Amino acid sequence: MKRQKRDKLSRAHSKGYQAGVIGRARENCPYQDTEIRSQWLGGWRAAQEDRSSGLIR
Numbered sequence: 001m002k003r004q005k006r007d008k009l010s011r012a013h014s015k016g017y018q019a020g021v022i023g024r025a026r027e028n029c030p031y032q033d034t035e036i037r038s039q040w041l042g043g044w045r046a047a048q049e050d051r052s053s054g055l056i057r
Helices: 008-022 034-052
Strands: none
Touching: 008 034
16 A cells, blocks of 8 residues: 655645754755745744753753
8 A cells, every 4th residue: 555645734744843953053954945944944943942941951
Protein backbone atom coordinates (compact mmCIF):
# COMPACT_ATOMS: atom_id res chain seq x y z
CA MET A 1 0.00 0.00 0.00
CA LYS A 2 1.37 3.41 -0.98
CA ARG A 3 1.70 6.14 1.59
CA GLN A 4 0.14 9.45 0.72
CA LYS A 5 2.20 12.57 0.98
CA ARG A 6 1.04 15.16 3.46
CA ASP A 7 -0.07 18.45 2.03
CA LYS A 8 2.50 21.21 1.59
CA LEU A 9 1.15 23.41 4.36
CA SER A 10 1.35 20.82 7.13
CA ARG A 11 4.78 19.76 5.89
CA ALA A 12 5.98 23.37 5.99
CA HIS A 13 4.63 23.73 9.55
CA SER A 14 6.44 20.61 10.76
CA LYS A 15 9.68 21.64 9.02
CA GLY A 16 9.44 25.05 10.66
CA TYR A 17 8.89 23.39 14.03
CA GLN A 18 11.95 21.20 13.51
CA ALA A 19 14.02 24.26 12.58
CA GLY A 20 12.83 26.06 15.71
CA VAL A 21 13.66 23.08 17.91
CA ILE A 22 17.28 23.00 16.78
CA GLY A 23 17.58 26.76 17.15
CA ARG A 24 17.71 28.04 13.58
CA ALA A 25 16.85 31.67 12.93
CA ARG A 26 13.52 32.48 11.35
CA GLU A 27 15.34 34.23 8.51
CA ASN A 28 16.39 30.76 7.32
CA CYS A 29 12.88 30.01 6.05
CA PRO A 30 13.32 28.30 2.67
CA TYR A 31 9.89 29.24 1.28
CA GLN A 32 9.00 32.29 -0.80
CA ASP A 33 5.24 31.71 -1.16
CA THR A 34 3.51 33.76 1.53
CA GLU A 35 0.97 31.11 2.57
CA ILE A 36 3.55 28.34 2.89
CA ARG A 37 6.03 30.74 4.53
CA SER A 38 3.45 31.70 7.16
CA GLN A 39 2.90 28.02 7.98
CA TRP A 40 6.66 27.47 8.35
CA LEU A 41 6.92 30.52 10.61
CA GLY A 42 3.95 29.29 12.65
CA GLY A 43 5.75 26.02 13.29
CA TRP A 44 8.93 27.90 14.12
CA ARG A 45 7.06 30.10 16.63
CA ALA A 46 5.43 27.05 18.24
CA ALA A 47 8.86 25.51 18.74
CA GLN A 48 10.18 28.74 20.25
CA GLU A 49 7.25 28.81 22.69
CA ASP A 50 7.88 25.18 23.63
CA ARG A 51 11.58 25.92 24.16
CA SER A 52 10.86 28.94 26.36
CA SER A 53 8.34 27.02 28.45
CA GLY A 54 10.83 24.23 29.05
CA LEU A 55 9.19 21.49 26.98
CA ILE A 56 12.26 21.28 24.74
CA ARG A 57 15.87 21.62 25.81
